[in-house]
Amino acid sequence: MKHLPKHLRPRWRYLAVGIETWPDADVGRRAFQRALWYAAGNLIGDAGSADADLTLLSFTHADGVGEAVVRARREHVAEARAAIACVSAVGDDPVGIHVRGISGTVRACEERYMGRAGGTSTQRDVAFADAERPAVVREDACDVRVESGYVGAAAFDTE
Incomplete structure (x- = not known):
């Protein structure tokens, strides 16, 4: 063909x-x-x-x-x-x-x-909602682990 x-x-x-x-x-x-x-x-x-x-x-x-x-x-x-x-x-x-x-x-x-995704992400503990919680941090965004799953937060929301 x-x-x-x-x-x-x-x-x-x-x-x-x-x-x-x-x-x-x-x-x-x-x-x-x-x-x-x-x-x-x-x-x-x-x-x-x-x-x-x-x-x-x-x-x-x-x-x-x-x-x-x-x-x-x-x-x-x-x-x-x-x-x-x-x-x-x-x-x-x-x-x-x-x-x-x-x-x-x-x-x-x-x-x-392409190739701009992610960068580096690190796992660390952050202060969020009056408690120390584990989080995945990428540049200025944090995904904080709470009881019901994850909560997205900006860097200034955590300490």
Whole structure:
């Protein structure tokens, strides 16, 4: 079978996506892809979701931060951004997602927008709500462990 001529091939855009979760969340590639497909299907319908063709090309997640590259058809970038914004949980774990940027090639997407996730995170005890509590600290954000799970706090909220 012959390849399609260049002017008939589908045109793609690559979206760099930043992911934030609680430090103990276990978010996998397959679960993230499934959540992305469900969000697209619920927002733009099955036919629109098939046209947008959201595909997860790369995915990393560790210690509460991660990043991904999502491929979408060029004509459906707005729908893809909206579907990505609708993902609020992966499995049972709540997630915060933002699109860092859009590019025409995977290489440019990775060079411009990837590799900024996380930085370094450290585990230490912080003073929060009149008690000494364990926390995961990343730059100016702290995820403080409380009885019911984690609470997000800024650096000035802890001592």
